[in-house]
Amino acid sequence: MVNWAVIFGSVILCLLMLLTRLPGMELLGIGPNWLLIWVVAWSVKRTPFQGALAGIVLGLLQDAMTSPDPTHALSLAVVGCLTALLQKQRFIQEDFISIALIVFGMAVLVETIFAFQLIFMGDRNTADIWGYYQKVALASAIVSSLWAPVVYFPLNRWWQQLKLAEQQS
8 A cells, every 4th residue: 555655656746846847957948757767767677568557657647737649658658668678688787877878768769759749740840840859859868867866766765675575474
């Protein structure tokens, strides 16, 4: 029960942080993608299905706060699945650098998927989308990867303690 409260509370906090811009939290007007960071933190030790499901749920929550067209659920689902696959293949270790690099790469992927969705909608100029995409993707990747430990390490520590308690009982 407490685990669900921590999960729910951390997701709500990340949703609220999407609306907040504190000094030093943005680059070129772009802030961290807190939900992306949460999905990566969740997916690192879970199955691809669990990662994708978390991405879909958080993406739909973000769509509910912003605009559903184009959706954030698709890109966050892909991130959740790929992050889980990276860990399952043991391509990564869990440390500060690895998590920051995963978040950096996944932030670029999220913005790429979002840009493709905008292009496929067909109501905007493709050159304008790609010009804006380059700025947003790089800024989002840098800022999100720098802030990733703020979300990852407390949640990871909580989940490790919970797993340890389950093994002892």
